Amino acid sequence: MELKQEVANLLKKILPLKEIEILNLLENPPNSSLGDISLPCFQLSKLLKKDPKLIALELKEKLKPNKLIKEIKVIGPYLNFFFNNETITTQILTKILKEKEKYGFKKSNKKKVVIEFPSPNTNKPLHLGHLRNMALGESISRIIESQGYKVIRVNLNNDRGTHICKSMLAYKKWGNNKQPNKKSDHFVGDFYVLFAQKSKLNQELEQEALELLRKWEKGDKSTISLWKKMK
DSSP states (O other): OOOHHHHHHHHHTTTTOOOHHHHHHOOOOOOOGGSSSEEEEEHHHHHHHHHHHHHHHHEEEEEOOOOEEEEEEEEEEEEEEEEEEHHHHHHHHHHHHHGGTTOOOOOOOOOEEEEEOOOOOOTTTHHHHHHHHHHHHHHHHHHHHHHHHEEEEOOOOOOOOOOHHHHHHHHHHHHTTOOOOOOOOHHHHHHHHHHHHHHHHHHOOOOOHHHHHHHHEEEEEEEEHHHHOOO
């Protein structure tokens, strides 16, 4: 954006357009050999009453390269700007050395962003995939915070819904009030897997799980008690 701003600063001196209008016209060429920033002159044709190619040539004659912009080329109806990479690199490194760990951070914009992660299913054991989601969620949160947003991290303990009722139903039918004989999330997870296996042979189990969820939503005491036990 800063580089586009530099081009816009040059163009606003010779074009009858507002700065924001010029910025909206600027684009990145599809190939770096065509330049770093490009001004397509098609939309200027109606305003200036001239051929886009001629507009590009006339604009080039009025512009001069500077320390940051080393070359300006006309390619058809496009006015293309090539930046001086050595100058840009020097500026960036100087800024990094000065700002150190605060480089790239922006001031607060008072906007809020909610990021939910990892929100595990409590009826399944945690695994490496959850660690991946935790790392991604935290990384994204920090990146967004660096840009001035207030990030609200949300971790939903996913312990209610049809998926929970599936393991509840399996325990109710085949658990025989058995107590955990292994790590509890693995114990409950086994009944979730058992439900999946049984439901392939009996599709009515899916409907039974939904009915159990309806009982839970109505506050049925025995269902709520089973839910708390499975939790």
